[in-house]
Amino acid sequence: MLLYNLLLLLVGLPVLILYWLVAHLLAWIITFTVIPSRLLSRKLNWACPFIPQIWLHMGHFRGTATRIGFEASYCINFFTRLFTLPIRTGLPSFYIVGFPKCGTTSLAEHLKRHPALSGTAGLPYHEALSKESHFFEGVLGPKHAHQGWLYRTFFPTLISKWWAEKVLGVGKWMCFDACPVHACLPYVAKRMAKLTPEAKIIVMLRNPVQGLFSAEIMFRDMGIKLPWKSLTEELTHERSLGASLTSGGPGRLSYINGDDLTMFDDPRFDVRDEAVSAWQSLYKLEVEEDLPYSLPEFFYFHLYSHMKCGEYAPLIEQYYKYFPPENIMVVNFSDFILKTELVVKEVLHFVGADSQHFTYQTLHAGMKGNYHGLVMHPTVASALTAHYRPSVERLQQILGKDLGWEGFEGLSVTKTIPQPHRNASEAGSSNSASTHQTAGLPDDTLPRPDQRLQQKGSQLFRSQKGSGALPPEETLVTVEEPPLQAGCHPLLGQSAIVNYPTPHSILQAAGQYGHLVTSATPSPHLALQLICPDAPVDSDEDAGCEAAGDRSVVAGTEQCIVSAATQEKDVAVTTAWGSPHSNMTAGMD
Numbered sequence: 001m002l003l004y005n006l007l008l009l010l011v012g013l014p015v016l017i018l019y020w021l022v023a024h025l026l027a028w029i030i031t032f033t034v035i036p037s038r039l040l041s042r043k044l045n046w047a048c049p050f051i052p053q054i055w056l057h058m059g060h061f062r063g064t065a066t067r068i069g070f071e072a073s074y075c076i077n078f079f080t081r082l083f084t085l086p087i088r089t090g091l092p093s094f095y096i097v098g099f100p101k102c103g104t105t106s107l108a109e110h111l112k113r114h115p116a117l118s119g120t121a122g123l124p125y126h127e128a129l130s131k132e133s134h135f136f137e138g139v140l141g142p143k144h145a146h147q148g149w150l151y152r153t154f155f156p157t158l159i160s161k162w163w164a165e166k167v168l169g170v171g172k173w174m175c176f177d178a179c180p181v182h183a184c185l186p187y188v189a190k191r192m193a194k195l196t197p198e199a200k201i202i203v204m205l206r207n208p209v210q211g212l213f214s215a216e217i218m219f220r221d222m223g224i225k226l227p228w229k230s231l232t233e234e235l236t237h238e239r240s241l242g243a244s245l246t247s248g249g250p251g252r253l254s255y256i257n258g259d260d261l262t263m264f265d266d267p268r269f270d271v272r273d274e275a276v277s278a279w280q281s282l283y284k285l286e287v288e289e290d291l292p293y294s295l296p297e298f299f300y301f302h303l304y305s306h307m308k309c310g311e312y313a314p315l316i317e318q319y320y321k322y323f324p325p326e327n328i329m330v331v332n333f334s335d336f337i338l339k340t341e342l343v344v345k346e347v348l349h350f351v352g353a354d355s356q357h358f359t360y361q362t363l364h365a366g367m368k369g370n371y372h373g374l375v376m377h378p379t380v381a382s383a384l385t386a387h388y389r390p391s392v393e394r395l396q397q398i399l400g401k402d403l404g405w406e407g408f409e410g411l412s413v414t415k416t417i418p419q420p421h422r423n424a425s426e427a428g429s430s431n432s433a434s435t436h437q438t439a440g441l442p443d444d445t446l447p448r449p450d451q452r453l454q455q456k457g458s459q460l461f462r463s464q465k466g467s468g469a470l471p472p473e474e475t476l477v478t479v480e481e482p483p484l485q486a487g488c489h490p491l492l493g494q495s496a497i498v499n500y501p502t503p504h505s506i507l508q509a510a511g512q513y514g515h516l517v518t519s520a521t522p523s524p525h526l527a528l529q530l531i532c533p534d535a536p537v538d539s540d541e542d543a544g545c546e547a548a549g550d551r552s553v554v555a556g557t558e559q560c561i562v563s564a565a566t567q568e569k570d571v572a573v574t575t576a577w578g579s580p581h582s583n584m585t586a587g588m589d
């Protein structure tokens with residue numbers, strides 16, 4: 001063994017160094033003389049469309065100089081990595097998948113201090129690019145966000161492995177990607193599972209209201225002109241559920257507050273149909289499919305997407321769908337900042353790194369925001385808190401614990417939901433499906449805050465569990481506009497028992513499941529029903545409805561009864577749907 005190492009040192013190392021130098025030289029030549037470097041920079045600016053704004057903000061000379069320096073070093077770095085691909089064999093053993101502004105930079109910095117762990121091989125001087133690849137976000141172009149050989153270019157060479165394992169003897173070398181945007185993009189878990197089915201997943205979570213504000217502060221601090229009015233400004237036009245709802249336009253932030261469904265006219269929270277369908281279409285992207293060309297622009301420049309990033313539950317469920325639960329670790333930001341050392345050691349243990357070789361050291365908070373005394377306006381904060389309540393409740397139910405976030409007290413923590421599984425082969429995963437515990441939810445059971453509500457007659461409603469219909473005194477509220485393309489989708493033929501602890505949370509869940517027909521006054525007999533807005537009435541594809549035994553046509557729409565009565569605690573949700581709809585990519589080209 002000693003002889004082998006000596007031989008490697010004397011022969012292998014000089015060869016590698018020579019190879020490294022040649023690769024560097026080539027990368028420099030290409031960067032400064034050839035078109036590919038322009039294309040590469042264009043791809044970077046496509047994936048991170050705010051970058052040009054940062055340069056603009058710096059003024060002409062400083063901006064231009066920074067741009068040249070940044071693009072050149074980015075290209076040199078990339079081409080060097082590309083030319084040394086044969087000695088880059090590692091894909092991540094684990095990921096810090098997100099969420100943004102939840103302490104991912106700090107955690108990554110701590111982990112990188114372990115001699116057996118390496119982050120990405122991106123620009124070493126760059127706080128973000130040295131830890132996050134943005135690969136699945138399409139930083140190498142919308143066509144390449146699934147290609148394993150390209151993904152390998154983001155990770156260190158065999159030299160790091162050899163150094164850690166053979167020279168330092170600190171155990172198995174591992175590399176990781178800590179790109180927090182990945183958790184926000186619902187198609188990513190599937191792609192990760194395909195490339196690295198055995199990988200471990202670390203998810204960091206923070207009070208979503210704080211996370212959203214932190215993101216806004218970061219963007220504004222970078223000089224990015226955000227197309228929405230700051231969250232520091234007061235909320236406009238609050239209306240309560242009632243007669244006025246009929247005149248309410250679609251696409252407003254809505255939430256359930258006490259017994260009221262409250263909506264806002266505030267344009268910041270305007271949720272257009274296209275945005276909703278575009279977001280939902282991301283759940284349906286296949287592993288090898290090209291990313292929608294307008295994805296980055298849509299992602300970074302719509303408050304809607306940033307808000308969606310804070311609705312952690314359906315996004316986290318993607319990971320439970322494609323990875324075994326024992327491979328997923330959830331870190332609460334509040335724990336992380338209070339007990340950093342403990343959490344870091346837990347993470348090291350989770351990923352299988354020996355903490356004997358690690359000495360904890362206090363580090364500065366990575367990506368710390370410059371708030372300049374700014375605070376979110378209280379009306380906005382309380383609206384957002386209320387908006388996120390259903391999703392946080394759901395999250396707590398998935399995790400089976402109270403996250404202790406301010407404004408989210410008193411939510412249910414009964415661990416209920418994730419059960420079914422995902423066919424691993426569909427993701428190309430080698431994991432056995434039976435070992436997977438996944439959310440019993442469809443790919444795109446996303447909260448639908450953008451419903452136009454209308455009073456409706458009780459004939460819309462049919463109770464399924466037990467015998468009868470709702471008690472006559474129940475008033476039914478139907479969401480019937482807009483007939484969103486993606487609103488009805490995907491539970492096709494599945495069924496699940498979901499435990500909703502209060503009638504209230506049913507209302508919330510109904511909001512998540514799509515179009516809602518439910519009682520305005522929650523009661524133990526509360527029921528919910530989903531409408532498939534434009535499923536063909538006589539289509540064969542409506543088998544789901546038939547299986548559920550309930551189907552009716554009202555005002556040209558097909559109704560699929562989704563669930564029936566609750567008896568305070570349990571709701572049998574038999575999902576049954578009409579056909580999912582086409583044109584799921586509305587709003588994106």
Ligand SMILES: Nc1ncnc2c1ncn2[C@@H]1O[C@H](COP(=O)(O)OS(=O)(=O)O)[C@@H](OP(=O)(O)O)[C@H]1O
Nearest residue numbers: 100101102103104105106214337365366367368369
């Ligand atoms: N140790 C510690 N204590 C307190 N706060 C901490 C710590 N580590 C990270 N942070 C805060 O985490 C926020 C940055 O999160 P991320 O690194 O995930 O941001 S990013 O998505 O990568 O841009 C950012 O939050 P804000 O300052 O509120 O913006 C950091 O300050």
